[in-house]
Each structure stands twice: as C-alpha cells, then as structure tokens.
Amino acid sequence: xxxxxxxxxxxxxxxxxxxxxxxDMDERQVTAEASMEKMRLTWRAMLESTExxxxxxxxxxxxxxxxxEKMRQYSQNGDPICGPYLQEVIATALCVGESNACMRKIxxxxxxxxxxxxxxxxxxxxxxxxxxxxxIIQALYVASGIGAVIxxxxxxxxxAGGCQAEIGSASAMAAGALVALRGxxxxxxxxxxxxxxxxxxxxVCDPVAGLxxxxxxxxxxxxxxxxxSAADMALAGIESRIPVxxxxxxxxxxxxxxxxxxxxxxxxxxxxxxxxxxxKETMKHL
Amino acid sequence: xxDIFDILGPVMVGPSSSHTAGAVRIGRMARVxxxxxxxxxxxxxxxxxxxxxxxxxxxxxxxxxxxxxxPDDMDVPNSFALAxxxxxxxxxxxxxxxxxxxxxxxxxxxxxxxxxxxxxAASIGGGRIRVEQLNGVEVxxxxxxxxxxxxxxxxxxxxxxxxxxxxxxxxxxxNMSVCRSKRGGEALMVIETDHKxxxxxxxxxADLKNIRRVTYYEKEE
Ligand code: SF4
Numbered sequence: 001x002x003x004x005x006x007x008x009x010x011x012x013x014x015x016x017x018x019x020x021x022x023x024d025m026d027e028r029q030v031t032a033e034a035s036m037e038k039m040r041l042t043w044r045a046m047l048e049s050t051e052x053x054x055x056x057x058x059x060x061x062x063x064x065x066x067x068x069e070k071m072r073q074y075s076q077n078g079d080p081i082c083g084p085y086l087q088e089v090i091a092t093a094l095c096v097g098e099s100n101a102c103m104r105k106i107x108x109x110x111x112x113x114x115x116x117x118x119x120x121x122x123x124x125x126x127x128x129x130x131x132x133x134x135x136i137i138q139a140l141y142v143a144s145g146i147g148a149v150i151x152x153x154x155x156x157x158x159x160a161g162g163c164q165a166e167i168g169s170a171s172a173m174a175a176g177a178l179v180a181l182r183g184x185x186x187x188x189x190x191x192x193x194x195x196x197x198x199x200x201x202x203x204v205c206d207p208v209a210g211l212x213x214x215x216x217x218x219x220x221x222x223x224x225x226x227x228x229s230a231a232d233m234a235l236a237g238i239e240s241r242i243p244v245x246x247x248x249x250x251x252x253x254x255x256x257x258x259x260x261x262x263x264x265x266x267x268x269x270x271x272x273x274x275x276x277x278x279x280k281e282t283m284k285h286l
Numbered sequence: 287x288x289d290i291f292d293i294l295g296p297v298m299v300g301p302s303s304s305h306t307a308g309a310v311r312i313g314r315m316a317r318v319x320x321x322x323x324x325x326x327x328x329x330x331x332x333x334x335x336x337x338x339x340x341x342x343x344x345x346x347x348x349x350x351x352x353x354x355x356x357p358d359d360m361d362v363p364n365s366f367a368l369a370x371x372x373x374x375x376x377x378x379x380x381x382x383x384x385x386x387x388x389x390x391x392x393x394x395x396x397x398x399x400x401x402x403x404x405x406x407a408a409s410i411g412g413g414r415i416r417v418e419q420l421n422g423v424e425v426x427x428x429x430x431x432x433x434x435x436x437x438x439x440x441x442x443x444x445x446x447x448x449x450x451x452x453x454x455x456x457x458x459x460x461n462m463s464v465c466r467s468k469r470g471g472e473a474l475m476v477i478e479t480d481h482k483x484x485x486x487x488x489x490x491x492a493d494l495k496n497i498r499r500v501t502y503y504e505k506e507e
C-alpha cells in the first residue's frame with residue numbers, strides 16, 4: 001500500500017502494523033523476518049538511548065543537560081502531581097532530548113530533534129511490564145506508518161513546516177503507537193493522530209542559536225504528554241470531529257504559510273529574544 | 287522510494303540528522319570515492335553548515351566520516367583526536383558558493399598515495415545526502431543506490447558498452463547520467479543500480495578501451 005492516507009489504511013481489513021510491514025517488504029525487497037529484525041534493532045537502540053543518559057554532560061553551548069536527572073530526583077524525593085507513568089514519561093523525554101544535544105546515540109523519530117517523544121511513552125510501559133518487546137515492535141510499525149502518511153501528505157521537518165511538523169509528527173506517531181499497544185482499532189489510531197496534530201497546530205520552529213537544544217528538549221515533553229492524553233481520549237471513544245487526513249493536510253498547509261523566520265532559521269520566535277541573540281553571539285566566539 | 291527506517295531512524299549520534307548524521311555520510315562518501323586512506327582534507331562549509339555547524343558538531347561529523355566511522359559510532363564526537371592518531375591533517379574554512387543548498391560542504395581530499403578528490407555535497411534532511419559536484423563536474427546522486435562512477439573519454443558507443451556489461455550481469459539501472467567537459471574530451475557517467483555490482487563486472491568495465499577510471503559506492507544497509 002502507498003501509505004498516503006490514514007482513511008485507506010483504516011478501511012483495509014489487514015491490521016495496521018501488518019500493512020506497514022508488508023509495504024516495507026515490498027519497497028525494500030526484504031523478507032518479513034529481515035524487516036522485523038531491523039525494527040527490533042531500532043527498538044533496542046531506542047531503549048539504549050534511554051539507558052545511556054549521563055546527567056553530568058552538557059551540550060556544546062552549555063544550555064542543555066541534567067534536567068532529566070532533576071525530574072527523577074523529584075519523583076523520588078518530592079511530591080509530584082503526576083502519577084508514576086507520567087513522571088517517567090517526562091523524565092525519559094528530557095533524558096533522550098538532552099543526550100541528543102550532547103552528541104550521544106539516539107534514534108531519529110522522525111527527526112533527531114524529536115527523538116525523545118517515542119521512547120518517552122514506550123520505554124516506561126516496557127519497564128513496568130505493561131508491554132512486551134513483540135508488542136512494541138508492532139506498535140513501532142504503526143508509528144512509522146503514521147510518519148510515512150504525514151511525510152507524504154505534509155512534512156516532518158522543522159525546516160519545512162515548523163515544530164508542529166517535527167514534534168507534532170513525533171507526537172502523532174507516539175499516540176498511534178500507544179493506541180495500537182492497548183488494542184485500539186485503526187480508526188481510534190486515526191483519531192489519536194488527528195487530536196495530537198490539532199493540539200500542536202501552528203507551533204513554530206525557533207531553536208536558539210540554531211541548535212537543537214532550547215526549546216527543543218522540553219518540546220519533547222509536550223510531544224509525549226500530548227500523545228498520552230490523545231491516546232487515552234481515543235481509547236475512551238472520543239473522536240476527532242475533523243477527519244484525520246484533513247487534519248494532516250491542514251498541518252502541511254499551515255507549515256507552508258509559516259514565515260521563513262519561524263522554520264529553523266533561528267531568525268524568529270524564541271531564537272530572536274534578547275537571550276536567544278546573546279547565546280548566538282557567545283557561540284560565535286567558541 | 288519509501289523507507290520506513292528513514293522515518294524511524296537513522297540510529298545516530300546527535301544532535302541533528304541533517305547537520306550531524308548527514309555530515310558523517312558526506313565524509314564517508316568522500317572516503318569511499320577517494321578509494322584510499324585520506325591524509326589531508328580541506329573542508330569548506332556553506333550556509334547553515336557554516337552558521338551553526340560548530341554547535342551541531344558538523345565539523346567533527348565530517349572528519350568522522352572521512353575516517354570511515356558510521357553516523358551511529360559513539361566516537362563521532364572524538365573524531366579530531368582520532369584524526370590526529372591516524373595522521374589525517376585537516377582544516378576548515380567558510381565556503382563562498384553560488385546558489386547551493388543551505389547545508390553544503392566542499393571537501394578537497396588527498397589520499398595516502400597522492401590521489402586527490404574534490405566533492406561538493408548537500409545534506410538534504412533526515413540524514414540523507416546528495417552529491418552535487420565531483421572534481422568540478424556537476425553530478426546528482428544520493429548513495430541510496432549502488433553507484434558506479436565512470437570517468438571515460440567521450441567516444442560514440444561508450445555508454446552502450448558499459449550498459450551491455452551491466453545487462454549481461456542482470457544488474458538493473460535505476461538512474462543514469464552522462465556529462466562531459468567538451469566534445470571528445472573527458473566525460474563522467476554516473477549509474478545508480480538496484481542490484482550490487484559484482485567486482486568482475488566492475489573490472490571488465492574498467493578494461494573497456496575508453497574507460498579511464500571506475501569508482502564504486504555500495505549502498506549501505
Ligand atoms: S524547535 Fe525546531 S529544531 Fe527544535 S525540536 Fe522543534 S522543530 Fe526541532
């Protein structure tokens with residue numbers, strides 16, 4: 001299947017994840033075993049990216065590092081508002097986002113800037129025994145199928161469509177993966193995708209000094225939290241009034257209308273604040 | 287072609303798929319096309335590579351690639367030290383180009399036996415790259431296919447001679463281009479194929495009368 005319409009995927013009697021698997025076998029001319037082995041390696045690399053966190057590391061600019069550890073300390077010693085799963089979602093998103101900024105190994109999903117979103121929602125479920133590796137691998141096929149549809153109809157890079165396209169797509173992929181993991185239908189996956197994208201619609205890409213650091217690391221947290229809430233809403237039977245493919249097209253359209261200053265050029269948004277400007281100046285003299 | 291592992295992937299050292307992973311791939315491409323251990327590299331950075339490359343580790347990523355590292359090698363950030371150990375001398379400058387992609391690098395590389403290569407390539411997003419110039423000749427290939435780069439004399443029938451060898455080996459051509467400096471002068475054929483090209487086929491192409499040099503880049507899994 002061409003993976004260009006969420007509606008078409010939902011109408012097909014084959015399970016969502018299997019449609020994506022078969023498409024991969026066809027496109028890359030590989031066996032099901034070879035494709036699933038590659039997905040398993042991708043998952044293990046994702047898992048590793050959460051385990052290799054080193055709290056003392058700082059990014060080249062010094063803006064990023066140590067916050068994931070702060071969140072974990074607070075979870076242990078403080079009185080967090082969120083429950084244990086969401087505490088870990090927040091901490092994991094921060095850790096992986098920080099590791100990326102510190103030149104550690106991550107899995108771009110769909111981009112390096114948004115690499116914390118998927119592991120943030122999946123790894124805590126895996127560690128608490130609420131999802132097996134095989135279930136997660138199927139969910140990752142769903143996630144990549146969603147990413148493929150979004151990249152076909154709209155875009156997935158901040159430079160092309162702003163942060164709504166990057167963190168937004170990661171969030172949509174994560175929401176779909178969660179719904180699939182909990183046994184939701186393809187329609188419910190579609191509703192979750194639509195809700196995540198609607199809730200981040202218009203978010204601009206404005207990295208300070210052009211670096212994938214501020215606001216990027218913390219945007220991984222909102223991407224992950226947005227995914228969890230959309231997945232639970234979809235599983236509760238709540239539906240997006242606007243059809244998912246129309247929401248994706250709309251996100252692409254909004255992305256094209258964003259001025260160049262708000263698409264990764266670091267000329268607008270938070271990058272253009274006095275603080276952002278001063279970081280840029282300092283980086284020049286490094 | 288749709289590759290879901292471009293969406294969920296690559297596995298890479300951060301922070302940016304275009305400024306880091308793509309830069310490693312550009313360095314690797316230069317190393318493979320040079321065909322030997324590089325000992326000297328002068329690297330021009332253009333556009334966003336020049337503006338934000340420092341903070342993204344683009345410079346270290348390019349050197350890592352020249353040393354043969356993969357985008358997911360944890361040693362990418364330490365490539366300057368590795369280069370010093372392995373005797374690769376390098377320098378960076380800000381390139382002035384006309385109408386290039388904003389993430390572009392120009393590499394002038396010298397190998398251990400004195401071979402030289404000039405390559406201009408762009409990092410076009412998600413870690414994917416496009417080679418745009420090779421030794422001053424405009425080209426257009428990505429490394430997403432097995433790629434045969436053939437320097438030859440511009441003689442009638444040369445393209446047919448090469449494709450005949452590929453056809454005999456059942457190698458299917460996906461894309462192909464031919465460029466020449468002047469009529470009857472030196473020409474460059476770039477052939478991207480679906481199948482790997484066996485070494486025997488490459489050497490029988492190299493033995494054809496008007497072929498000067500054959501370079502091969504095998505698609506990475
Ligand atoms: S602000 Fe831009 S660079 Fe940062 S995460 Fe969002 S899209 Fe990526």
